[in-house]
Amino acid sequence: TVQVIPHITNEIKGVIQKLDAPGVDVVITEIGGTVGDIESQPFLEAIRQFSLDVGEENCLYIHLTLVPYLKAAGELKTKPTQHSVGQLREIGIQPDILICRTERSLSRDDRAKIALFCNVKLDAVIEEKDKDFSIYEVPLSLVDNQLDELIVRKLNLPAGKLQLDTWRDLLHRLRNPEHEISIAVVGKYAEHRDAYKSIYESLDHAGMANRAQIRIQRIQSELVEREGPERLLSGYDGVLVPGGFGERGIEGKIEAIRFAREREIPFFGICLGMQCAVIEFGRHVIGLSGAHSTEFDKDSAHPVICLLDEQRQITQKGGTMRLGAHPARLAAGSRAAQAYDADKIEERHRHRYEFNNVYRQQYSAHGMEAVGTSPEGSLVEIVELNDHPWFVAVQFHPEFKSKPTKSHPLFAAFVSAAIERHALRGERAKEAETPQV
Structure with missing residues (x-):
């Protein structure tokens, strides 16, 4: 007993x-x-x-x-x-x-x-x-x-000497930002302040690393479905779609990603956010009509996201996800490799579905590259767009490894790209105001 x-x-x-x-x-x-x-x-x-x-x-x-x-x-x-x-x-x-x-x-x-x-x-x-x-x-x-x-x-x-210089510098950066940017977090549970707490904290860490004050706007993905991304997402310097489960709000996330891709707004997708990015690209760039995840459409004509091989025979779902830290290798020269300054990483996971390798070559031919994979190359961990200022989506959860004194490399790179986007928008606004001679 x-x-x-x-x-x-x-x-x-x-x-x-x-x-x-x-x-x-x-x-x-x-x-x-x-x-x-x-x-x-x-x-x-x-x-x-x-x-x-x-x-x-x-x-x-x-x-x-x-x-x-x-x-x-x-x-x-x-x-x-x-x-x-x-x-x-x-x-x-x-x-x-x-x-x-x-x-x-x-x-x-x-x-x-x-x-x-x-x-x-x-x-x-x-x-x-x-x-x-x-x-x-x-x-x-x-x-x-x-x-x-x-x-x-x-x-x-x-009793040793207390070392707090790093922490004091962190607070100094927080109090004295050199940049101010706005980032939209589009999620299913955006109405709850603590639903994506680790995401918001990681953005704050990245803001401190880049000396930037970040205004985070939480946007419900269902609202994007109803009102469209144009009204809700115009004017932001970056768009982030976090992880989640369930079909509710999926199409809103996909539309938000499409908007960020087409308007060249820095985009960061995490877990389900990566899967939605793959679905969006398949539908609107490659032309895979009905592309979807088998989590939401078991009879999809193009199941670009499907169950992990080891999950296919599992009927009792409790405690059976791909969990915990797993290694990955990065493609040389990719934005991810530049951010990490490494070719091998280890990140934490919590998922059951993955990029369908049947479509990997098609995606690569159209400009979405699998730049991060499991060591043997069978699982896609990171995708990027070649012709976009900064479009990175990951299958893992980088927010769980970010610290106030050491921002996660991908969050820091995302915020840096958003700062560049903000500066570019400012330059264009000035040019528009300058009278033509």
């Missing part, structure tokens, strides 16, 4: 323990959710036990909590924090440090009250006030509140 304790909790601890390796000083583990929720209980129990396994001196608990401000009363309320910590203590976890998220500054009395009722030292009650400018200000704010010193002291670690 599988039991929560010890079977599930041991598995959770095992995952954390696997990270212990030569050269690793500290393992940071985030337990999401809310204290008291059923879903969190096995994880909280596992980290409670972890302190016993490794010793209290080798384990530090930091609890992030909310201190809300009630406008009607004109005061901060510490009760939610007290109750949250109380529930943690009931299951045997005593937080060492409290990070209190708040929209108003905590007074010394507020911090003293929290320290008293939550059984933590006063200097371990850290205020984290909401940032007006950027979430990337938070690490510097935590340093200002000596979080790093508290951690080093509790874990008895040698």
Whole structure:
């Protein structure tokens, strides 16, 4: 019989323990959710036990909590924090440090009250006030509140010199952009702000790398179907179509891609975005009437996107996708190879359908090249257009490897192309305004 304790909790601890390796000083583990929720209980129990396994001196608990401000009363309320910590203590976890998220500054009395009722030292009650400018200000704010010193002291670690120059430079770039561009993200779930969170963050990273402020416009693909791309997409410096599942909104994505291709607007397609780019090109450039993916049309006359070979006999779909990191090789001289400055890469995947190799030669003859493939060449990973300023689509998810201090190469190249597009539009606008002699 599988039991929560010890079977599930041991598995959770095992995952954390696997990270212990030569050269690793500290393992940071985030337990999401809310204290008291059923879903969190096995994880909280596992980290409670972890302190016993490794010793209290080798384990530090930091609890992030909310201190809300009630406008009607004109005061901060510490009760939610007290109750949250109380529930943690009931299951045997005593937080060492409290990070209190708040929209108003905590007074010394507020911090003293929290320290008293939550059984933590006063200097371990850290205020984290909401940032007006950027979430990337938070690490510097935590340093200002000596979080790093508290951690080093509790874990008895040698205190080295804090290296924050790279992070400060990142914030400087963010505050002092040299360019301003607009990018349209056309997706099925665009109405939800967090639906493509990793995409938006990766664009921000690329903006910082290029010293550009990016105005991101979320556009529902179904809206493109109804109103057309001309009205919705004109004036943008780049178009990005992210991944997704399901047939709803597919034709809108295809129309958005067609618009970007024909108007020479920098385009970046990711996962399903690449598949839609292949479908669009097949229909409108090669002339493959009815070209589609067998995911949406099993009887398509031209199934340019089809199931992976290893997926064809699978009827139970749960947990059977091509998942995780896979290597790929890049064609020399391609935009992708230039962006990566490499001929071999490794990227993360989550898909079941692929480019149909039966059509690869036809696509190449018309200008869409498979410039990235699996090492043996059987799976298409990246396609590009030869006669377009920047049209790149990938089967993988580059957004999962982007970092604030190291933008993903493809996102950085896409934003760079959008900056060039914006500058070109500006030059043309000036020429149009210049009176003819």
